[in-house]
Structures are given as structure tokens and as C-alpha cells.
Amino acid sequence: MRITDQLRDAVVEALAAAQGQGVLPSAGAFEITIEQPRDQGHGDFATSLPLKLARTMKMAPPIIAAAIVDAFPDDADVKNVEVAGPGFINITLADAWFQSQVEAIRAAGSEFGNTDSKTGQKIQLEFVSVNPTGPLHVGHARGAVIGSGLANLLEAAGADVTREYYVNDAGNQMRVYTETLYSRYMQAAGYDVPLPETSYPGEYVAEQAQQIFEDDGGALADLPKEEAIAALYKPGLERNLALIKTDLEDLNIIYDVWFSEQSLFDSGRFDTTMKELEDDGFIVDRDGARWFASTQLGEDKDNVVIRSSGGHTYFASDIVYHAEKFKERNFDQVIDVWGADHHGHVARMNAAAKALGIDPDKLTIILNQLVSFKEDGESLRFSKRKNVIVTVRDLIEDVGADAVRYTFLSRGAESQMEFDLDLARKQSPENPVYYIQYAHARLSGILRNAVEKGIDWADGDVSLLTHDLEIALVRQITALPDVVDRAADRLEPQQVPHYATEVARALQRFYDACRVISENEDDLPVSKARLKLVEAAQIAIARCLSLMGMNAPERM
RNA sequence: GCGCCUGUAGCUCAGCGGAUAGAGCGCAGCCCUGCGAAGGCUGAAGUCGUGAGUUCAAAUCUCACCAGGCGCACCA
Numbered sequence: 001m002r003i004t005d006q007l008r009d010a011v012v013e014a015l016a017a018a019q020g021q022g023v024l025p026s027a028g029a030f031e032i033t034i035e036q037p038r039d040q041g042h043g044d045f046a047t048s049l050p051l052k053l054a055r056t057m058k059m060a061p062p063i064i065a066a067a068i069v070d071a072f073p074d075d076a077d078v079k080n081v082e083v084a085g086p087g088f089i090n091i092t093l094a095d096a097w098f099q100s101q102v103e104a105i106r107a108a109g110s111e112f113g114n115t116d117s118k119t120g121q122k123i124q125l126e127f128v129s130v131n132p133t134g135p136l137h138v139g140h141a142r143g144a145v146i147g148s149g150l151a152n153l154l155e156a157a158g159a160d161v162t163r164e165y166y167v168n169d170a171g172n173q174m175r176v177y178t179e180t181l182y183s184r185y186m187q188a189a190g191y192d193v194p195l196p197e198t199s200y201p202g203e204y205v206a207e208q209a210q211q212i213f214e215d216d217g218g219a220l221a222d223l224p225k226e227e228a229i230a231a232l233y234k235p236g237l238e239r240n241l242a243l244i245k246t247d248l249e250d251l252n253i254i255y256d257v258w259f260s261e262q263s264l265f266d267s268g269r270f271d272t273t274m275k276e277l278e279d280d281g282f283i284v285d286r287d288g289a290r291w292f293a294s295t296q297l298g299e300d301k302d303n304v305v306i307r308s309s310g311g312h313t314y315f316a317s318d319i320v321y322h323a324e325k326f327k328e329r330n331f332d333q334v335i336d337v338w339g340a341d342h343h344g345h346v347a348r349m350n351a352a353a354k355a356l357g358i359d360p361d362k363l364t365i366i367l368n369q370l371v372s373f374k375e376d377g378e379s380l381r382f383s384k385r386k387n388v389i390v391t392v393r394d395l396i397e398d399v400g401a402d403a404v405r406y407t408f409l410s411r412g413a414e415s416q417m418e419f420d421l422d423l424a425r426k427q428s429p430e431n432p433v434y435y436i437q438y439a440h441a442r443l444s445g446i447l448r449n450a451v452e453k454g455i456d457w458a459d460g461d462v463s464l465l466t467h468d469l470e471i472a473l474v475r476q477i478t479a480l481p482d483v484v485d486r487a488a489d490r491l492e493p494q495q496v497p498h499y500a501t502e503v504a505r506a507l508q509r510f511y512d513a514c515r516v517i518s519e520n521e522d523d524l525p526v527s528k529a530r531l532k533l534v535e536a537a538q539i540a541i542a543r544c545l546s547l548m549g550m551n552a553p554e555r556m
Numbered sequence: 557g558c559g560c561c562u563g564u565a566g567c568u569c570a571g572c573g574g575a576u577a578g579a580g581c582g583c584a585g586c587c588c589u590g591c592g593a594a595g596g597c598u599g600a601a602g603u604c605g606u607g608a609g610u611u612c613a614a615a616u617c618u619c620a621c622c623a624g625g626c627g628c629a630c631c632a
Contacts, residue, residue, distance in 0.1 A: 035572070048574055054612065061612075085575050086612075131632065173632060289630050300558090300628080307630040314632045343560065343627040369561065369625070410580095411569060416562055416625055431594095432580050438594045446591055453591095486572075498570055501579070512596045519590080534591095556594070 003077070004034045004482060007045055007091055010073050015049075017071040024067050027056045036479060043080070043090030044475060050087040061087025098474040099462040105477060105536040113480040113543040118488060119158030124325060125151045127337035128248065129166040132240040133177035134202055136247050136392040138419075139339065142371050144392075145408035145549075147337040148253040149493035150366075152547045157488035162331070163255045165244075166321060169237055170262040171314055176200065181236045182229045184209030189221040208239050247392045251401050252549040264320050269328075270312070273320040273356075274305070282355045292319070297351040315345070319352040326358045335364045335491070337413075343367060366491060368413040373420075402550045406433035409548055410497040432501055436541065437553050439504035443538040444554040446516050450531050453517065457535075460528030469510040470533060476506040477540040484547070493548075500544035507537050 011032055018024040030052060037046045050065035057064060065083040072081045077097040084090045105112050127147025130140050148163065155161045168174065179196045184206045186193035195201060212220075212235050220228040241258070248255070264270045277283050277292065284291050288308035292315070295302055305316035325334050338345070346365050353363050373390070395404055410432075411417050450457065465471070479499070487495040515523075516530040545552040 033572080035574085037575080038571095038578085039575070042575070046575090048613095051574070051612070088575070168632070171632070287630080291630090304630045309630075311630090313630070318632095340561075340626045342632080344629090345632085346560085346627090367561075367626085372625090407568095414561055415569075418568080420568075434594055435580080438592085442592060442595085449591055490572090494570075498579080501570095505579090508595060509597095511591085515591065517591045556592085 002481060003093070003097070003478065004045070006075075006077070007034050007047075008032050010075060010078070011047055011049060011068065011089070013073050014068045014071040017073075018067040021071070023071070024053075024059070024064060025057050027053055030056075036482075037090070040472070042084060042088070043082075043092045045091045045093070046084075047089050047091075048087070050083075050089065054087065065089050095466055095471060096463065098471050098478070099465050101474055101478045102462045102465065102532050102536045105539055106532060109539060110543065110546075112539050113484050113547070114156050114158065115481050115485050115488075116158040117485045118154055121159045121332045122162075122330065123154050123159045123333045123335065124162045124164055124329070124331045125154070125335045125337065126164045126166055128244075129168070130244065131168050131171070131173040131177075132237055132244065133173050133200055134204055134240055135243045138373060138390050138392060138395050139371060141251070141392050141395060141404060142408045142413075142417075143337045143339055143368050144248060144251055144253055145405050146366070146368055146413050146493060148251070148549055149405075149409050149496070149547070150335065150337070150491055152549060153484060153488045153493055153496070156484045156547060159488075162257055162329075163253075164257040164259055165255045166259050166261065167241065168261050168314070168317075170260075170265060170312075170317065172311070174233070174237070177205070177240075178229050178233050178236055180205050181209055181212075181232050182225065185213055185228070185232060186221060188213040189218045191221065204243075208236060211239070212236075247396070250396050251392070251405060259321070261317050261321070264317055264324065269324055270317065270320045273323045274316070276323075277319070277355060280355065292316075292348070292352060292355075294348050294351045297354050299347055299351050303348050315348060315352075318345075318349065319356070322349065322353060322358070322363070323356050326353075326356070326362065331362070333362050333364065335366060337366045337368060340367045340369045364491070366413050369416045371408075372416075372418050402437070403431055403433050405549050406431070406436075406497060410494050412492065412494050432497075433550070434556070436497070436500045436504045436545065437551070438556055439507050440538060440541045440545065440552045441554060441556040442511065443507065443534050443541065446534050447531065447538065448554075449517055450527075455517070455524075455527065455531065457528040457531035460530075460532045461525060462529050462532055464526050464529040465533055467510075467514055469506075469513050470530070473503075473506045473510045473533065473537060476503045477536055480540055480543065496544055496547050500541060500548070503537070503540055503544065507541070510537075 011034070015024065019026055030049075032047060032049055034045050034047055037043060050061040050068065053064050054061045062083055065087050068089060069081050069083055072078075077094055078091060079094040080092040082090055125147055128136070128140055128144045130136055136144070151161050151163045176196070176198050177200050180199040180201075183193045183195045183199070187206070188210045212232065215235075220231055223231065274283065282293050282296065283305070284293050284302070289304050290306035291302040292305050293302050294300075303315050304313050305319070306312055322334070325331050346367070349365065350360060350363065353360060407419065465474070483495055483499045487493060510533075514530060516527060516534055518524070518527055542552040
């Protein structure tokens with residue numbers, strides 16, 4: 001059992017005992033929280049329960065606290081329970097408990113930190129899902145990192161996670177891209193064909209056209225325009241998806257499913273879902289177009305699903321896509337990570353979910369605020385349309401994938417952030433990302449040295465770990481499962497890097513004060529015990545880094 | 557105009573209704589002929605945007621205002 005649960009149970013038991021003896025009156029429903037106080041003088045764990053009960057019990061908090069403390073059950077793991085401050089109960093654990101955790105963590109190995117709070121839940125995370133019309137630009141990196149970080153967390157919490165990229169291969173933008181590709185292809189063939197009115201002016205399209213031209217020997221140049229465009233669709237799409245996939249893989253993001261929008265039409269699901277909505281009265285015809293009647297569900301206005309020109313809107317296929325997620329694949333929870341520029345899409349998607357009879361609690365949309373980038377003291381604006389692309393690839397090559405992941409992961413999705421490129425490059429060695437990785441490398445180094453010296457610490461006695469900084473380090477490490485649960489529950493991946501920094505700090509302080517490998521033969525028992533602690537710390541930091549999708553270097 | 561998000565140290569950002577608000581960078585110092593100094597220690601630095609309210613307790617919840625971001629398409 002998790003120590004926090006164990007302590008919560010003990011508090012419940014103590015409270016019930018005090019009430020049974022008539023020392024405390026009964027109280028209504030309440031939640032007992034066990035917190036880890038910031039200040040170590042306040043014990044290892046604390047609860048503010050007496051403060052919360054004061055009102056209903058009509059008693060002073062310190063008196064309630066004293067009654068609970070008096071009735072607190074005996075527990076070998078607990079060293080001390082006391083009333084503190086205005087009515088807190090501070091709990092200090094026995095060293096023996098911390099010592100035993102070192103062995104438990106070593107036994108758990110890379111499984112350490114996993115919990116079962118989301119076990120049995122089938123969760124889909126859809127993120128990035130950028131139009132497959134070119135390479136990812138830096139603005140997309142944040143959603144990519146947040147989405148994948150969340151996926152890792154939910155998986156650690158026991159969920160069955162599907163990481164999914166929705167490929168908009170059936171929309172307008174793809175059409176615009178392919179028309180641009182056609183013009184570039186014709187240019188490669190030597191014809192003076194201008195770019196279409198709306199186009200993707202980026203150089204990469206010309207390069208792709210050149211490649212395709214060389215591959216097929218220019219055969220498409222003789223075809224009628226529409227036929228050539230149709231023929232260019234597939235090679236263009238494949239090239240763009242390859243670019244996107246490579247960039248994401250370099251950010252350590254591997255998807256389980258690449259879901260094609262076009263497949264919704266090929267399978268007939270688009271028509272059946274639209275029919276379903278129409279039968280339920282949610283589709284109305286007006287001004288030559290078909291509308292989803294969001295207003296029936298309390299929204300400000302209706303939204304077009306089929307344009308008067310005949311084509312479907314992005315919204316239309318997204319409705320069908322979400323119907324597929326819930327009704328075909330039966331996800332218990334669907335989390336979409338979108339950029340804040342998709343804000344306007346949220347309310348109508350929620351309305352659509354309601355119309356489809358989907359439990360609104362099962363669809364969570366995370367909007368990550370857009371990132372602005374700063375260089376030479378000036379804010380940069382990126383626009384595919386204006387041919388000013390700084391790609392994810394540029395960013396990775398500039399500051400490194402680990403630093404990119406750390407930077408985006410350590411901030412809440414809703415915070416508006418500015419990415420200072422100069423700072424990221426110049427101060428890279430000072431970046432906290434290296435603080436964590438350095439800690440891991442240092443631990444690896446110690447273990448390496450121990451092996452070289454022929455020390456076998458398997459029989460190390462952890463009860464020799466009594467130094468304040470040893471216990472403090474174990475205390476930090478053991479919090480990982482709680483961090484995973486809380487971060488997964490609140491969908492806040494930024495808690496992991498902050499926690500990891502704290503573990504690294506505890507480690508460095510321990511390292512500074514406690515020599516692990518000694519030249520003195522008499523110190524061998526302590527060395528062996530500390531090697532076990534070093535191993536446990538390495539396991540914890542490596543787990544944090546893996547949750548963050550970052551490398552855990554043995555050397556730096 | 558309406559809606560959502562944000563405002564915490566010089567900068568970039570954490571912060572779970574609780575105890576003396578934290579970290580990194582930057583700044584002023586100290587510490588390696590001992591396992592990696594990409595480290596440790598000390599210090600300076602804060603009207604938690606402003607004002608009110610709820611509460612035993614507010615950076616955290618509510619309201620108003622100020623400032624910024626985003627959205628309010630037969631774009632995605």
C-alpha cells in the first residue's frame with residue numbers, strides 16, 4: 001500500500017476511535033488529504049483535517065488535532081505524530097520505513113513510479129494533427145511535447161493509451177498544397193506556370209516537385225491539369241507525412257495510429273454519422289449549405305458542415321472522427337491537444353459530442369497557448385503562407401531534442417510563453433535539463449566506479465542509511481508514484497520536470513555530504529548501503545526522464 | 557463588443573485553500589592534490605497586476621477593473 005494511503009487510513013481510524021470514545025462529535029462527509037509539507041520541520045507528511053473539521057465540530061482545531069493524535073494507531077512505520085501550528089497534524093516516519101523503500105525501489109526497477117489509478121481505462125490522446133502539407137513548424141512543437149508527455153504519464157498511471165495523429169488528407173489545405181505542387185512540378189519541367197492564387201510558397205514544395213519530376217521523368221507534364229494534380233496527391237502526401245514523422249520521432253514521439261480523414265469517407269462512416277445527426281434534427285439546410293444546428297444545444301450560432309459549393313468542412317469530418325473514436329473504438333476518455341488558435345472549434349465540438357450522445361466528461365480538450373519566439377531581442381512571427389518557416393527540425397538542430405522537450409514540458413499548457421532562441425542556444429549547458437541529466441550521469445559514474453573496484457553491494461545493509469541527507473533523498477524518491485497520479489489526474493505533465501529537479505537537488509546534496517565509495521576498508525558496509533541508495537536514485541531519475549521522453553545519459 | 561486563457565524575483569517559469577511564496581538563469585561571495593565543479597554553500601532581489609468579497613486560513617475560490625494572448629469564417 002502507498003504510504004499516503006496507509007497514513008490516510010490511520011487518520012480515519014484515529015478519528016473514528018476518538019468519535020467512538022465520545023471525545024469528538026460526528027462529522028459529515030469530508031475528504032482527508034495527506035500532504036507533503038514544504039518545510040521539513042513540519043514532518044514527512046501532514047494533514048490539515050482538524051482545521052477543516054473545526055466548523056462542523058464546533059471545536060478549536062488544536063483540540064481536534066490532539067484527540068486524533070491521541071487515538072492514532074500504533075504503526076512501526078510512524079516515528080512521531082504531533083499537533084502543530086494552528087491545528088495541523090504532522091507525521092514523521094521512521095527511518096526504517098525509508099530504508100525499506102530503497103530495497104523496494106531497487107526491486108521495482110524501471111517499473112518504479114507506475115501506479116494503477118488509471119488501470120482499465122482506454123484513453124486516446126490526439127495531438128499535433130497538423131495538415132500534411134509540409135514540415136512541422138516550431139509552433140507545433142509545444143503541443144507535440146505536451147501530448148506525448150501526457151501519454152507517457154497516463155500510461156504510467158496504468159491506462160491503455162493510444163497516441164494518435166489525425167491526418168487531414170481530405171480537406172481544402174491538401175488541395176491547395178497539391179495545386180502548388182503541380183505548379184512547381186510544371187516549373188521543374190520547364191513551363192512557366194505561376195503558383196496558384198492561394199498556395200504554399202515554401203521552397204520545400206519546389207524541392208518535392210523536383211524529386212517527383214526526377215522520379216517519373218516528367219510524365220505528368222503531358223497530362224491534363226486535373227489528372228496530373230490527382231496523380232501528385234499521393235506522392236506529395238507521402239513526402240509530407242515522412243517529414244512530419246521524422247521530426248516527431250526525433251522529438252521521441254512515436255504514434256500508435258495515423259488516422260486518415262479520407263478513410264472516414266471511404267468507409268462510409270461520414271455519411272452514416274451525418275445521416276444520424278440529420279435524423280435527430282441537428283442538420284438544417286440554409287442558404288444553399290448544410291448546417292449543424294449548434295444553437296439547439298445552446299451555442300451562439302450554427303456551423304456549416306457542407307458548403308454550398310459541395311465540399312465538407314473541417315468541422316464536419318471532425319464530428320465524424322469523434323463519433324468514430326467513441327462509438328467504434330469505445331475510448332473511455334479522449335484527450336485532444338490543440339493550439340489556442342483552435343479555440344473557436346472547442347464549443348462546437350462539445351456541442352457536436354452532445355448531439356451524438358457522447359458523455360461530455362469523456363472528451364477533454366487541452367488548449368496549449370501559442371508560443372512566440374524571440375531572437376535578437378525581437379519577437380518572430382511565423383507563417384507558412386509568407387514563406388517564413390522555422391521548422392521543428394531547425395529547432396531540434398539548434399537546441400537539441402531534450403532541451404526542446406524539457407522547455408515545453410516544464411510549463412503549463414495554458415501559460416503563454418516566449419521561447420528565447422538566443423538564450424536556449426547560449427545557455428544550453430546551464431539549462432536545468434542538464435541539471436537532471438547530469439545527476440543521472442553522476443549516479444551512473446558512481447556505480448561504474450564501484451563495479452570497476454570490484455565492489456558487490458547486493459548484500460548492502462540499508463539500515464546503515466541514517467544520515468539526514470540520505471533520508472531526505474529517499475523521501476524525495478518515494479514521492480514519485482504520488483507525482484505520477486497527481487500529474488496524470490490533473491493532466492499536468494509539468495509536474496514531472498519540477499519533481500525531477502527536486503530529486504536531482506536532493507541527490508547532489510547527498511553526494512556533496514556523503515562519500516559513497518571510500519578507500520577505507522572499514523567504510524565498506526556504509527559504501528554498500530549507499531550504493532543501493534545510489535541505484536534507487538538512478539532508477540527514479542531515469543524514470544522521470546523516460547516520462548519526459550528524454551535521454552538518461554550514462555556519461556555527459 | 558462578446559467569450560476563453562494569462563499576469564508571481566531583473567529574465568524564463570513552478571506553486572495541491574494551509575504554516576516563513578520557490579526554482580533555473582543573471583548578480584555578489586565562498587568551497588575541489590576525495591566517487592564527474594554541468595556540482596555544493598551563503599547573500600541581495602517580491603505591493604503574488606489593482607481593488608473588493610468568501611473563509612479560521614487566499615498567489616490559489618468569487619466579483620469588478622487594468623494589461624497581454626487567442627478566438628468569435630461556407631479556413632483548418
